[in-house]
Amino acid sequence: MESRRRSMRGLEENTMAILDTCGVKDSRDIHDDRLSFLEAVRSASIIATDATIPTRKMFDAIFQIFQDCSSLELTVVSYQLLCDLDKHYPRVYFSQSDELVVVQEAWSPFVFSSGNTCEAVNSLPPVELIDSDRFYFLTQTITEMDPLKFGIKDIGNMFLFQYIVSVLSQDFVPRAASYRKSKNWCLLRESLLQLLLGSRKLNFKNLMKECMSIICYRVYGHAEFSADLQNEKHASVNTPVDCGTAVSIAMPKLQNEVCVSAQRLLTMIMELDVIKMEADKEGFTSRVDGVRTPLVELILEELMYNKDLVCPFLEVFSDPKWKLKISLQYFSKYCNLASVRTRRSKNIVEAVTLENVLKLLSNEPKARQVVKKLNADVAQLLLTQAFQAYLSLKQGVETPSTSDEDVRSSSLAQICRDMFSACKNLRTNEKLEMEPFAKEALFTAAAILMTGL
Amino acid sequence: MMDDDGPLDFESEDPLLQPPPSKKRRKVIGLDDLLADFYKEKSRVVEKEAKRGKATKDYNSDEDEDRSRKNKEALLSKFVDDCQKQVTQMTTEDELPSWGQNVFGHQKELPPLSFPGLGNCDLLQSVVKSELIPMLQLSAENGETFLEGLLMNGWLAKVVFACGNVEETLASWSSNLMFYSPHEQLQTSACEFWLSILQSKDQVNVPSIKIQWLPRSHELKAALEVYGYRPNSSTIGCQTGSPLDGPRKNIISWIKYLTACCQYRHVQALFSTAEVEYFIGVVIQLFLDRRLEGLFLLLGECLLSLINFFTDGEWISSCKNVAKSLAQRKVVDMNCLRIVECISGVNARSKHLRSEVALHILLCCLDTKVTEPEDVVRLLVSTNVREKTCDFLKIYLYLVLAENWLFSGSLLEQNQVIRAMWALFLRNCSCQITSTDWRSYASKVRNKASYLLQTTAQRDSQ
Numbered sequence: 001m002e003s004r005r006r007s008m009r010g011l012e013e014n015t016m017a018i019l020d021t022c023g024v025k026d027s028r029d030i031h032d033d034r035l036s037f038l039e040a041v042r043s044a045s046i047i048a049t050d051a052t053i054p055t056r057k058m059f060d061a062i063f064q065i066f067q068d069c070s071s072l073e074l075t076v077v078s079y080q081l082l083c084d085l086d087k088h089y090p091r092v093y094f095s096q097s098d099e100l101v102v103v104q105e106a107w108s109p110f111v112f113s114s115g116n117t118c119e120a121v122n123s124l125p126p127v128e129l130i131d132s133d134r135f136y137f138l139t140q141t142i143t144e145m146d147p148l149k150f151g152i153k154d155i156g157n158m159f160l161f162q163y164i165v166s167v168l169s170q171d172f173v174p175r176a177a178s179y180r181k182s183k184n185w186c187l188l189r190e191s192l193l194q195l196l197l198g199s200r201k202l203n204f205k206n207l208m209k210e211c212m213s214i215i216c217y218r219v220y221g222h223a224e225f226s227a228d229l230q231n232e233k234h235a236s237v238n239t240p241v242d243c244g245t246a247v248s249i250a251m252p253k254l255q256n257e258v259c260v261s262a263q264r265l266l267t268m269i270m271e272l273d274v275i276k277m278e279a280d281k282e283g284f285t286s287r288v289d290g291v292r293t294p295l296v297e298l299i300l301e302e303l304m305y306n307k308d309l310v311c312p313f314l315e316v317f318s319d320p321k322w323k324l325k326i327s328l329q330y331f332s333k334y335c336n337l338a339s340v341r342t343r344r345s346k347n348i349v350e351a352v353t354l355e356n357v358l359k360l361l362s363n364e365p366k367a368r369q370v371v372k373k374l375n376a377d378v379a380q381l382l383l384t385q386a387f388q389a390y391l392s393l394k395q396g397v398e399t400p401s402t403s404d405e406d407v408r409s410s411s412l413a414q415i416c417r418d419m420f421s422a423c424k425n426l427r428t429n430e431k432l433e434m435e436p437f438a439k440e441a442l443f444t445a446a447a448i449l450m451t452g453l
Numbered sequence: 454m455m456d457d458d459g460p461l462d463f464e465s466e467d468p469l470l471q472p473p474p475s476k477k478r479r480k481v482i483g484l485d486d487l488l489a490d491f492y493k494e495k496s497r498v499v500e501k502e503a504k505r506g507k508a509t510k511d512y513n514s515d516e517d518e519d520r521s522r523k524n525k526e527a528l529l530s531k532f533v534d535d536c537q538k539q540v541t542q543m544t545t546e547d548e549l550p551s552w553g554q555n556v557f558g559h560q561k562e563l564p565p566l567s568f569p570g571l572g573n574c575d576l577l578q579s580v581v582k583s584e585l586i587p588m589l590q591l592s593a594e595n596g597e598t599f600l601e602g603l604l605m606n607g608w609l610a611k612v613v614f615a616c617g618n619v620e621e622t623l624a625s626w627s628s629n630l631m632f633y634s635p636h637e638q639l640q641t642s643a644c645e646f647w648l649s650i651l652q653s654k655d656q657v658n659v660p661s662i663k664i665q666w667l668p669r670s671h672e673l674k675a676a677l678e679v680y681g682y683r684p685n686s687s688t689i690g691c692q693t694g695s696p697l698d699g700p701r702k703n704i705i706s707w708i709k710y711l712t713a714c715c716q717y718r719h720v721q722a723l724f725s726t727a728e729v730e731y732f733i734g735v736v737i738q739l740f741l742d743r744r745l746e747g748l749f750l751l752l753g754e755c756l757l758s759l760i761n762f763f764t765d766g767e768w769i770s771s772c773k774n775v776a777k778s779l780a781q782r783k784v785v786d787m788n789c790l791r792i793v794e795c796i797s798g799v800n801a802r803s804k805h806l807r808s809e810v811a812l813h814i815l816l817c818c819l820d821t822k823v824t825e826p827e828d829v830v831r832l833l834v835s836t837n838v839r840e841k842t843c844d845f846l847k848i849y850l851y852l853v854l855a856e857n858w859l860f861s862g863s864l865l866e867q868n869q870v871i872r873a874m875w876a877l878f879l880r881n882c883s884c885q886i887t888s889t890d891w892r893s894y895a896s897k898v899r900n901k902a903s904y905l906l907q908t909t910a911q912r913d914s915q
Contacts, residue, residue: 007911007912010907010911011908011911014904014907014908014911015904017904018900018904028549032549032897036901039794040904042797042798043798043856043857043860044908046797046798046799047798047804047807047860047861048860049863049866050912072746072747073746076746076747076749076750077749079750080749080750080753080797083750084797084799087799088799155747245699245743245744246743246744246745246746246747247747249700249702249704249705249744249745249747249748250746250747250748251747252637252641252702252705253705253747253748253751254747256641315606388607388608388611391611391615392611395611395614395615420585420586436602437602437606439586439599439602440599440602440603440606440608441608442585442586443580443586443599443603443608443612444603444608444611444612444615446580446583446585446586447576447579447580447612447615447616448611448612448615449585450579450580450583450585451615451616451617
């Protein structure tokens with residue numbers, strides 16, 4: 001053990017020495033040294049037959065290089081290295097005997113206690129680990145990005161956001177899975193996600209609003225960006241510093257991925273909310289766990305307050321389980337669905353099913369009432385989005401395990417048939433042509449009915 | 454922590470990062486100095502000759518004088534040229550070469566994207582005929598627009614999953630959009646459509662969709678050609694300027710589709726092993742294009758998926774084939790290292806490929822016929838780093854390539870002789886190059902070698 005520790009220290013010293021900037025060096029040398037450092041870590045910690053996990057100091061240095069964003073090359077190489085290291089040395093995982101293992105001393109990009117400052121490594125600025133403040137700022141920076149002036153800095157921020165969400169998720173998913181078996185709330189109390197959201201400094205509502213704008217932004221961002229791409233096409237690519245073309249080629253994909261990450265974050269938080277509510281009821285939680293408005297409520301509130309957001313948000317938000325829940329609960333706020341009780345009386349939130357909503361909307365007078373309160377377009381949009389999410393769950397393409405009982409027990413053919421009458425009732429003026437999204441949904445319903453289910 | 458309240462500013466420049474004023478590493482002798490020296494020397498010679506000429510020859514025809522003047526002029530201009538060459542060589546040596554290769558040249562013309570017969574496809578026709586939706590008026594003309602809507606909003610996948618099959622018209626229409634459409638959302642939706650089809654399976658891992666036709670290696674290669682792919686260009690940064698230069702954005706969908714195709718093997722092999730070997734070569738080439746730098750992770754994933762395509766039996770020989778064909782570039786430059794380093798080494802096969810590729814490129818750089826590992830290391834040891842003409846860039850390449858070859862495999866542990874000779878080579882590089890050696894790459898070689906020497910020593914002591 002002692003010899004191993006000594007050899008680790010030796011490895012650390014040697015590897016860190018690569019970043020040493022003694023002697024006359026220009027920026028190109030610094031760039032090359034950083035790359036060699038990253039390569040050396042990969043070689044020692046991933047490729048070598050006796051690979052060992054990098055020390056904290058080395059992790060800090062990689063993270064610093066990643067955040068420093070001095071070139072696109074360094075950013076992508078350090079990002080990939082961090083991801084590969086996370087895969088190689090998970091912080092939370094299931095052992096072979098199916099027990100949850102939490103590596104307490106593992107490095108993570110988060111810092112939740114103050115006074116944990118790290119010294120600067122050689123040429124690098126001091127390491128800035130992520131706390132709730134910085135995370136909030138990061139989401140803000142991303143939503144405020146100017147699509148006409150994308151640069152390396154933006155790319156770096158987007159990679160950083162993705163990395164943070166990926167670390168949160170690698171920590172949360174096994175803990176949540178373990179909770180379902182053991183009902184041990186402590187596992188989640190100590191999860192990075194709960195620690196991040198539990199910070200008193202954090203304005204949870206604002207953070208969630210930023211995340212929602214990241215999701216909606218994808219729709220708005222597209223058109224502006226394509227124009228920009230044409231301008232940047234002429235940029236030369238000869239030097240590593242000039243990377244206009246590289247940025248513009250990677251940008252749409254990155255925007256997409258950031259949007260997916262934001263969705264992942266929201267779904268994780270909603271899952272956490274469900275678990276927390278259950279733990280609350282069982283009396284496992286305490287005052288330390290804090291109080292937080294469930295995210296679903298926040299999202300609904302935001303979408304009801306600003307109806308223009310309904311379309312871009314639901315169009316992009318793709319997790320079928322939560323998309324279905326959000327759109328159905330939106331309906332339930334406007335329709336009188338109080339009579340509908342779930343079979344499982346344990347649930348606090350009444351489960352509204354697509355069947356119930358369709359039944360209600362198939363009744364013309366009741367549908368009229370809904371249209372009066374909610375505008376017809378929004379109602380149609382919600383219905384079609386709910387239908388799409390329902391199909392995803394039913395067809396089991398995306399997440400076969402999450403389809404819940406309501407979806408499984410319903411009849412696909414009946415739902416398709418009800419879609420026709422509901423859509424018809426939702427139109428205020430029958431002479432008007434249907435919205436394209438409603439047409440597309442009905443087309444799908446028709447095609448499904450024709451397969452003769 | 455720096456400034457707690459300030460926004461995240463990654464661009465703010467750290468004073469430490471400011472490049473120090475670039476110092477020339479040697480005294481550059483300017484062209485003017487050389488010329489002045491030359492003229493001084495020459496004029497002395499000319500004077501001397503003129504004197505001698507006067508003494509021995511009394512006659513001087515105009516013709517002779519003319520010829521000798523022309524000779525001198527030619528001599529002079531040749532000398533000036535040489536000087537100029539020397540000077541430019543000195544300045545370019547100071548600029549260290551970097552990796553990079555424009556793998557894409559001029560884009561070819563796009564194949565036609567509109568499908569006149571699309572409105573008559575079975576899917577549209579059968580729904581229209583059913584009259585389930587009376588207000589759905591679809592003609593042959595607006596059929597395509599309607600299908601585009603279905604595709605972009607994710608309905609087409611749902612329909613196809615319900616029907617359980619993809620008809621050929623729709624397949625070729627959507628694959629064309631994926632590879633060639635300049636419309637951002639259309640091409641990404643078409644790509645997602647195809648990925649969901651390829652990844653579809655029911656509980657017992659049987660694909661839930663019958664695919665009548667799907668793009669295979671022929672279509673993938675054709676698309677590459679349209680994008681302007683030219684595998685054998687060795688130009689680093691040839692002039693760009695034409696808007697038609699460079700990869701199309703569709704390359705992202707192309708890479709994603711290729712990745713998914715390889716994972717489809719559990720159902721049906723869509724490629725032959727030779728085709729996958731070819732695509733591995735292509736993907737590694739794509740790593741060399743600076744314009745695709747932002748796609749580093751996507752390319753990495755694709756490479757992993759490609760190497761997982763093979764069965765264990767096929768892998769050994771395919772890995773060698775890939776390495777050999779990559780080594781055929783026969784250019785000794787920084788791209789050699791990039792090729793090796795883009796192979797991430799996260800699993801056994803990836804390590805194997807990295808080791809094999811490094812070996813074959815090393816052999817190519819050494820320009821040797823030997824293949825026995827011991828002989829290769831012996832050849833390395835025989836290079837004399839103390840020689841004045843020693844090309845340190847080459848030594849650096851040897852060093853890194855050999856490191857990757859040896860460390861990614863298990864040769865070092867198994868073979869004592871190789872280990873001893875490798876250590877000797879490292880010692881030569883780290884001790885025999887003086888720290889005052891100003892030649893480019895001399896210090897890089899020395900540092901790299903001493904790093905490797907120390908880590909190897911540590912491993913041995915464990």
